[in-house]
Amino acid sequence: MTVSDGTLWALLRLALAGLIAAHGWARLLNDAVAPFGAWLDGLGFMVGPGIAWGVTLYEIAGSLLLAVGWRIFPLTLGFIAIYLAGLFLVHLPAGWFVVGLGRNGMEYSVLLVCVLACVGLHYRQAGSKRG
Secondary structure, three states, X not given: OOOOHHHHHHHHHHHHHHHHHHHHXXXXXXXXXXXXXXXXXXXXXXXXXXXXXXXXXXXXXXXXXHHHOOOHHHHHHHHHHHHHHHHHHHHHHHOOOOOOOOOXXXXXXXXXXXHHHHHHHHHHHOOOOOO
């Protein structure tokens, strides 16, 4: 069985969209947007709740747009900015491992940023009307 490169890239894009959607929906459905905003305020961000809502809505709406293949490259740049900020604010201080030898580390965030960059650049270089 042969699977085309286009199919593989689409599957990776859909998997990525699902993982990102889980972030935003989990935060929204578990009433975690306000605590996220308060945490950002505690770090010195003056509009923590606004940032928290912006990130949450971007993850929810952006993941849907990513899944349908709309403006892939710009969407991935936004996600990369969000997850790089999270990497430095949350995960880097916790070390490398998410589980096992550590907790809440940066390994998943690093992978997410790398895959977002690969997907975004692929669709941009492929000349996709959507990317």
